[in-house]
Amino acid sequence: MLRNLTRAVPALLALAAPAAALDLDAMSDAEREAFRAEVRAYLLENPEVLMEAIAVLDERQAEAAAQGDSAMIEQHAEALFENEGDWVGGNPEGDITVVEFMDYKCGYCRRAFPEVEELVEGDGNIRYVLKEFPILGEQSLMASRFALAVRMLEGDDAYKEAHNALMTMRADVDENSLSALADGLGIEFADVQEKMGSREVAEVIQENYELAQAMQISGTPSFVMGDRMLRGYLPLQQMQQMVSELRAE
CATH class of the missing domain: 3.40.30.10 (Glutaredoxin)
Structure with a gap:
């Protein structure tokens, strides 16, 4: 699902904004609102994507914490x-x-x-x-x-x-x-x-x-x-x- 979301984002951007406006800060207010609406609609249709994203975030945070612990152990x-x-x-x-x-x-x-x-x-x-x-x-x-x-x-x-x-x-x-x-x-x-x-x-x-x-x-x-x-x-x-x-x- 995360890969589906990754593939969906460029399509949403193409619908909502010019190809050059890949940064939310570079979009107009109307483009930004349209983009957010498309993303929201996708997530509402595919709520499991949120759980997968949270799992990936937790894993990355755990890896970062482990690396920090290892560095502290080495230091002391x-x-x-x-x-x-x-x-x-x-x-x-x-x-x-x-x-x-x-x-x-x-x-x-x-x-x-x-x-x-x-x-x-x-x-x-x-x-x-x-x-x-x-x-x-x-x-x-x-x-x-x-x-x-x-x-x-x-x-x-x-x-x-x-x-x-x-x-x-x-x-x-x-x-x-x-x-x-x-x-x-x-x-x-x-x-x-x-x-x-x-x-x-x-x-x-x-x-x-x-x-x-x-x-x-x-x-x-x-x-x-x-x-x-x-x-x-x-x-x-x-x-x-x-x-x-x-x-x-």
């Missing part, structure tokens, strides 16, 4: 993939890196949590980077500070245990719940609490805020998968499909 690759403040799991030598911007109080992050775990563990060749991105209030911020403090004091394994516990914790995030969590991990809460207020912890979170702003990320979960961006939750099967597509490129 070091901060995305190689920041020492971030925990790295999965296969450190994996052929694809997945970066997740997450918030412990985000319902969709919690929903994605077991599926991302299955994606990484089931694949075996994905490098997985966690970005602490607390944007949903004071409890989110406390949880991220706790997790980062644990990593700085006790290392990556302890961080992952804390991360998993925070992702599945039903209680509010406060001093009591974090103290109980620290006890469960065999960590002295007083030490963690002191580290939570440190400049080092604040810097990691601030860097992630700034990176998210540069990457036009405003919600969680948000993922960088190879040279693509995914803003929002995506079921496991679709994430697996994206990984397959990336490997096929």
Whole structure:
């Protein structure tokens, strides 16, 4: 239908205006009105053309957005993939890196949590980077500070245990719940609490805020998968499909 419309336009122009007047701005008022009337009549007779045109426009906009995302990823690759403040799991030598911007109080992050775990563990060749991105209030911020403090004091394994516990914790995030969590991990809460207020912890979170702003990320979960961006939750099967597509490129 779009090709029919393309062929119809010159005919409409021939009826409505001299051959030289191919620009609406170059037409007289009468010619312009006649042209518009012919186009309107065609579209009313063939309304499916509008849907096809919208589909093409959506596809072009999606392609442009993907190209823009790829350029942003390339520009900020070091901060995305190689920041020492971030925990790295999965296969450190994996052929694809997945970066997740997450918030412990985000319902969709919690929903994605077991599926991302299955994606990484089931694949075996994905490098997985966690970005602490607390944007949903004071409890989110406390949880991220706790997790980062644990990593700085006790290392990556302890961080992952804390991360998993925070992702599945039903209680509010406060001093009591974090103290109980620290006890469960065999960590002295007083030490963690002191580290939570440190400049080092604040810097990691601030860097992630700034990176998210540069990457036009405003919600969680948000993922960088190879040279693509995914803003929002995506079921496991679709994430697996994206990984397959990336490997096929």
